[in-house]
Amino acid sequence: MYERHEQWMAQYGRVYKDLINEKGKRFRIFKEYVAFIDSFNADNNKPYKLGLNKFADLTNEEFTASRNRFKSHMCSNTATSFKYENVTAAPSGMDWRKNGVVTPVKNQGQ
Structure with missing residues (x-):
């Protein structure tokens, strides 16, 4: 498990300032997640x-603390409707994957 953690640290460029306390704490958290992932899978x-x-x-x-900082826009709260004019030949459905519009999942950052 220690080698897996070391590989993970290298992959994500993770460096801990305190190699004894901080690295030990982070390794324990890592092991818990690996156990959860393995059990789930x-x-x-x-x-x-x-x-x-x-x-x-x-x-x-x-x-959660690092990701829940989203502030909604302070714009208008009123919803408006939009409607195209003279649309009669629109298909009832479309698979956007076949048209190259949908791409694989990406990490979009914060």
């Missing part, structure tokens, strides 16, 4: 699998 009834990302050494509270 062992259940073949799920339509998707989990994997490690750059947040694997953060507690849920740390992750």
